[in-house]
Amino acid sequence: MDSPEILYMVVPCYNEHEVLRETAEQLKTKYTSLIDSGLISPESRIVFVNDGSSDQTWGIIKELHSKEPKLFSGIDLAHNSGHQNAVLAGLMTVKDICDMCITMDADLQDDINTIDEMVKKYYEGNQVVYGVRSARDTDTFFKKSTAEGFYKFMKVMGADVVYNHADFRLMSKRVLQELANFKEVNLFLRGMVPLIGFQNCKVYYERHERAAGESKYPLKKMLAFAVNGITSFSTKPLKMITALGLIMSAVSVVAFIWAFITKIAGFTEHGWSSTMCSIWLIGGLQLFCLGIIGEYIGKIYAEVKQRPRYIVAEFLSDVNEKKENQQ
Ligand code: UDP
Ligand code: MG
DSSP: OOSOBOEEEEEEESSOHHHHHHHHHHHHHHHHHHHHTTSBOTTOEEEEEEOSOSSSHHHHHHHHHHHOTTTEEEEEESSOOOHHHHHHHHHHHHTTTOSEEEEOOTTSOSOTTHHHHHHHHHHTTOSEEEEEEEEOTTSOHHHHHHHHHHHHHHHHTTOOOOTTEEEEEEEEHHHHHHHTTOOOSSOOHHHHHHHHOSSEEEEEEEOOOOSSSOOSOOHHHHHHHHHHHHHHHOOHHHHHHHHHHHHHHHHHHHHHHHHHHHHHHTOGGGGHHHHHHHHHHHHHHHHHHHHHHHHHHHHHHHHHHTOOSOOEEEEEOHHHHHHHHHO
16 A cells, blocks of 8 residues: 555534543544554544534634644534534535545444444545444434435435435545535535445444434434435425326316216205315315425525535634644
8 A cells, every 4th residue: 555645534513512522532542543553644633523512512622622733623613504514614624635534423423443444445446435324223213213214215205315324424535526516505415425426335334322412413403404305306396296286187177077967966065075175185285285396496595595505713723723834
């Protein structure tokens, strides 16, 4: 192998003060062993992205950086931008200073021992290495069934996502540069990365329980994430509306014939309940369909505004500091 390449870890953190020190400690041990074994360059860094936390998260990141600037870097976002935006902020900030980059949650749910294998797969020529959960034993029944249902539903809806893969993945510098060309505001990285292509592979790991703190993805956020995933990557719901409209029209022709026959036969008052039912049914369907259309219009609205997806308030990095000192 030629000289080892630079690996950056991007770790989004939102109110993670309970777990952050432990995460930093474990990542430090991992990095030390990776550097010692010559698998990654000593220029490699761990970057914590503070996503507008209201607790001591940023204070801890600053402390980690000042104690070990050659290991820990930090990015402070100006406000809470959401998990996906925080990950993207990290990726775009490091894309020119790393050779490869791994994104990972701050709560140690992803197995950091998978990092070795990911890096080896990168050296074998893979530009993207997806971390895929082999088991979901530690998830609650509810989380497991909703999450697995989500991947299946995404597939049916026509969005190409890797089954049971969240945002634990390695990407090469080349892939990051291509990702920079995706200007969309409604981010769904799991759908975007497969679109980039290049040689890729999967590595399997067991997902643990959160090391400390609470999940930042309550049911409401999870549902919003799923709706965003589907409407950002598939126009199938729109096509389904057209199909539904066609079917309803066909049914209404039959209903019309039926109404006509009953009228001739003189049973008109019997039709009251069925009429009421159909009014409710059609009213409901129309509202539902309008809702789906509204979802897409909302997306177009957000996209045309082209607002920045995140704002970096500060980037703490020894690489940056060195550059500034030279100037
Ligand atoms: N996160 C973030 N911004 C947010 C919400 C979450 O950066 O607005 C981070 C969070 O700190 C964690 C990761 O995204 O590192 C995943 O969140 P979490 O572990 O709470 O989700 P879960 O694993 O429960 O789905
Ligand atoms: Mg988690």
